[in-house]
Amino acid sequence: MAGRSDKTRSHIFKAAVYNSTADVPVSVTFEGVKAGTAAQLTVLTGPADPYGYNDPWTRVNVVKTAKRSVTAGANGAFSFTLPPLSVAVLDTASGQSRKRGLRG
Secondary structure, eight states: OEEEOTTTOOEEEEEEEOSOSSOEEEEEOOTTOOTTOEEEEEEEEOOSSTTOOOBTTTTBOOOEEEEEEEEOOTTSOEEEEEOSSEEEEEEHHHHHHHHTTOOO
């Protein structure tokens, strides 16, 4: 699912990977986004143990959050891979604000 934020004017892409046994390559472009544009990719993954679970009483959180910067390539495409059983959000506003030295 992709869209544009009316508030920040950023481009946002959301994805979920399920029913896969290997990493899934992703390449996404947005109208008007040029090469060199930065974005922040946030990927949520579950535990290696299929029986792992979050327990608010013991403050165990098995969901792992990974954030990294991704830069659009020559054709303006953001390319990355997503692991099985993951959820991801790519946000151009977060990447651009970090590029300018602001908090994102």
